[in-house]
Amino acid sequence: MEIGLVGLPNAGKSTLFNALTKIGAPAAAYPFTTIEPNIGVVTVPDDRFDKVVELIKPASVVPAVVRFVDIAGLVKGASRGEGLGNKFLSHIREVEAIAQVVRCFEAGVPHVAGQVSPIDDIETVNTELALADLAGCERRAERLVKSVRSGDKDAVRLVDALNKLTEELSRGRLAVNCPGVNDFAELHLLTAKPMIIVANIDEEDWRAGRFDTADDAKKFAADNNCDFVIVSAKVEAELAELDDEDAALFREELGMDESSLNKLIHTAYHTLGLMSFFTAGPSECRAWTVRQGATAVDAAGTIHTDFARGFIKAEVINYAQLLEDGSFAAAKEKGHLRLEGKEYKVQDGDVMHFKFNV
Numbered sequence: 001m002e003i004g005l006v007g008l009p010n011a012g013k014s015t016l017f018n019a020l021t022k023i024g025a026p027a028a029a030y031p032f033t034t035i036e037p038n039i040g041v042v043t044v045p046d047d048r049f050d051k052v053v054e055l056i057k058p059a060s061v062v063p064a065v066v067r068f069v070d071i072a073g074l075v076k077g078a079s080r081g082e083g084l085g086n087k088f089l090s091h092i093r094e095v096e097a098i099a100q101v102v103r104c105f106e107a108g109v110p111h112v113a114g115q116v117s118p119i120d121d122i123e124t125v126n127t128e129l130a131l132a133d134l135a136g137c138e139r140r141a142e143r144l145v146k147s148v149r150s151g152d153k154d155a156v157r158l159v160d161a162l163n164k165l166t167e168e169l170s171r172g173r174l175a176v177n178c179p180g181v182n183d184f185a186e187l188h189l190l191t192a193k194p195m196i197i198v199a200n201i202d203e204e205d206w207r208a209g210r211f212d213t214a215d216d217a218k219k220f221a222a223d224n225n226c227d228f229v230i231v232s233a234k235v236e237a238e239l240a241e242l243d244d245e246d247a248a249l250f251r252e253e254l255g256m257d258e259s260s261l262n263k264l265i266h267t268a269y270h271t272l273g274l275m276s277f278f279t280a281g282p283s284e285c286r287a288w289t290v291r292q293g294a295t296a297v298d299a300a301g302t303i304h305t306d307f308a309r310g311f312i313k314a315e316v317i318n319y320a321q322l323l324e325d326g327s328f329a330a331a332k333e334k335g336h337l338r339l340e341g342k343e344y345k346v347q348d349g350d351v352m353h354f355k356f357n358v
């Protein structure tokens, strides 16, 4: 599960990426900490999981993670091969969601277009993505021509849908908001990926609680069904340098309840349509990531294919009930440990134990 940080040069992508990977670096024991320099594994902060860990006191703890990718190289004309061009586009192709970092701060840092205009920047970025998508649609339409001529009804319908999609894209709509886009999953359209708008505001504005420079970006997000987060990458970079205690003090001074990075991570998790279930035993407590709507057997499969193949049943309790009961033994005595079958729809925050036989 990867989220790509995308945006024009000097939007603050790398600053944000570095802050994210510093605060979010998981325990050294986690196997995925060392990947390529522009890919960072970030722990998903989860109070519920922390409380389960506190209760069980396991020998090892493995939190849920998401990956952020710092994707450099977007300039006007990228879809025609300028800047990093195709390489840049193929990097975006590989992520599951896009976090578009939008520059809303002045601060004397050169801006590629000469002046700071969040809505123009969003448009520039989205236009490049849409142009790449339009090229993909065109190629698909060309491949359908023969089938249409031979009277293939499916092909006629697809071409019709493609034409509508093309029209919407040309008007600046994101494919993700176009009906019928699901027919074209094989095109891996860039604008079909869920998008988070990340407004990067000036640190002075942030400290003063002034967010109006992010208003245009916020409106765009609302109008286009995008999740939206305000950050100050600069402040977060400073916070990331401090140890936890000092960072908490600094945050209190700034009147921040939650780190905006945590908010970004949570939003990303939500945008990706993910949720967590937990396994909890004396040797290990672990938070696992599944899609919303996953069944018990899907959940088992994320742990091990054998768990899914030989699935018998799952013992399930919601984390809040477990905390209230105080132990698995007490929960069992009270009849709170439920036995669920393959089709059980996993709930966010379930604590699960699988019985299987292979």
Ligand SMILES: Nc1nc2c(ncn2[C@@H]2O[C@H](COP(=O)(O)OP(=O)(O)O)[C@@H](O)[C@H]2O)c(=O)[nH]1
Binding pocket: 007, 008, 009, 010, 011, 012, 013, 014, 015, 016, 105, 106, 107, 109, 200, 201, 202, 203, 232, 233, 234, 235
């Ligand atoms: N004043 C201010 N400067 C920032 C902020 N975010 C990034 N910068 C600066 O803008 C420049 C470009 O940032 P960088 O993260 O490298 O942008 P990227 O090109 O999108 O990766 C750097 O000099 C950063 O220090 C911010 O919130 N406020």
Ligand SMILES: [Mg+2]
Binding pocket: 013, 014, 015, 072
């Ligand atoms: Mg950069």
